[in-house]
Amino acid sequence: MTQKKDTILSREIGKLGGFGARLVAGLLPKNIFELTIETHSPPETALEKAFTILSTEGKVIEDRRIDPNKPAVCAIVGSGLGNLNPALVEVYVVSTKENITKLVIIGTAKEGLIKQYAGEKAARRIADLLTQVLP
Known part of the structure; x- marks a missing residue:
């Protein structure tokens, strides 16, 4: 990531709740979840599918x-209760x-006081979608 994750997530939360929310978001802890999947697809095809899925599910912010x-693709996608919590997903x-x-x-x-595990849910959702389209 060329930008710090905290900065990106705080900015996205600020879009929803204003300047005060952006400031408070910088102090909140993060839920980070990582998983690995394997595919028989070439790397270019796998990343192209990831780009398509992330574009559909959210907004791509970095395309490498x-x-x-x-090589990577990164996007902001909705997660948590009602998909209202912005999550950064990197593939x-x-x-x-x-x-x-x-x-x-x-x-x-x-994550706020009520743990939604939004980072984990977003990563698992994207992984599930990738496993559906990749051999």
Whole structure:
């Protein structure tokens, strides 16, 4: 991520609740969840599918599909109760060998007093959608 996760999430919360919400969001703890999936698709195809899914589910904020060092797609998607909590979802290609591409999916969201596990829910939702479209 070229921008700090806290900054991105605070900005997105501020869009919903104003300047005060943005300030308070910077103090909230994060729910971070990471999982790995494997596919027989080439890395380019896997990231193209991730881009399509993330574009449909939210707003892509970083597209590094052609980055030779660390190809990735990152987006803000709705999560939590009523999909009102913004979550940052990152999809990275971490390795390819023997016709298997490994994708790491990381979901990050701010958590208030009521734990919604929005980062985890967002990462799992994107992973489920990816496993439906990738062989």
